[in-house]
Amino acid sequence: MERLFRDSKTIQRYRSSPLGPYIERLADQLHEQGYCRDQALRHLLTVEEFGRWLQRSRIPLHDVTFAHARGYVRFRGRRKGFGALLALPRLLEVFTQEGLISPSRSQAELLAHNFGKYLHEERGLARRTINNRKTVVMSFLAQRFGKRSFQLFGIKSADLIAFVQKEAIRRRNSIKTVETALRSFMRYLLFTGLVTQDLSIAVPSALNRRYTNIPRHLTADQVGRVLASCERQTQTGRRDYAILLLLARLGLRAGGVEAIKIDDIDWTAGTLTVHGKGGKVRQMPLLHDVGKAISEYLRKDWRASSDRRVFQRIAAPHQGLNRTVGSIVRFALDRASVESTTRGSHQFRHTIGHQMLAKGASLAEIGEVLRHESPDTTFIYTKIDLGALRPLARHWPGGAR
Secondary structure (H helix, E strand, O other), rough: OOOOOOHHHHHHHHHOOOOOHHHOOOOOOHHHHOOHHHHHHHHHHHHHHHHHHHHHHOOOOHHHHHHHHHHHHHHHHHHHHHHHHHHHHHHHHHHHOOOOOOOOOHHHEEEEEEHHHHHHHOOOHHHHHHHHHHHHHHHHHHHHHHOOOOHHHHHOHHHHHHHHHHHHHHHHOOHHHHHHHHHHHHHHHOOOOOOOOOHHOOOOOOOHHHHHOOOOOOHHHHOOOOOHHHOOOOHHHHHHHHHHHHHHHHOHHHHHHOOOHHEEEOOOOOOOEEOOOOOOEEEEEEHHHHHHHHHHHHHOOOOOOOOOOEOOOOOOOOOEEEOHHHHHHHHHHOOOOOHHHHHHHHHHHHHHHHHHHHHHOOHHHHHHHHOOHHHHHHHHHOOHHHHHHHHHHOOOOOOOO
């Protein structure tokens, strides 16, 4: 508390309030996450007022629920209640951590949470993959059962087929994600005994579009323009430049960039530990320009935090990035006026694969550099090596006309 406030009377007032111990804990969190004094003061003032409102309403702390927080927001009104919308979720998170209240989850949310826990602990999947699968599961349960209580034994093959058919229209290019998530969920239900029949085999397979489209890549000039578009005199520019270099030079996936921690960088050996799909870990060389950009960002902009990830949010809370790299890429493409069919980070991996193929690298070498788990993934690059395919073409009888 003393790190935020110099006035002893203010500190004593907060500590003697009905939520005194929790305000103290919240103040420490706000300081660690990089909130400025004015922001922290507004948060703590709201929490103190909420505590006094609970006291006047004769609501014991052990009876506090999320509904009481919503009631207080309505009590404060639209204008003054906005601050409570920002501060109270943090307080309730502290309550939850202390075991004072239990998270209010629906039956579907609890099931999706346990499924995600299984994917993390038993399968070692990345956070992004787990969240994607949980989202699919929540959509499926909502379509099949709505908001009412449900019995999982009621799931039929026809339900799975109907859901995939509906999603295939809405998610034409990512339907494989839906199929994989559903199969994984059905196997989880069987594994935990929540169902007795393996319905994963009932999930239909849509057309695999992996081999129908040519991998989209950027030219060397376009990559250079994207990197040059970063204003490296600013915090945001230095961070984004380092991220884009990791994509363009090492071909990391967006999730891999976001997962990099301080301890993953070995400056002495010049290596970077990359956390890939399925919990796989791989050491890669930390190229000079990439290391220099990361070093400059860490030296000038990184703030100490309990979150050890390298790339942080610029504004408080100073936590690691989550699902942000794609947006950084899109903004960079716009700044550089680069026209691209796809706007995501994956096209940098395709660019590296295309450049290696043009220089005569084998598919096995490309797969090794891009850390492909299966040769089938690397096979897509055969579609862009037209020069290597021409000698295989058979002579047309009579000659071309």
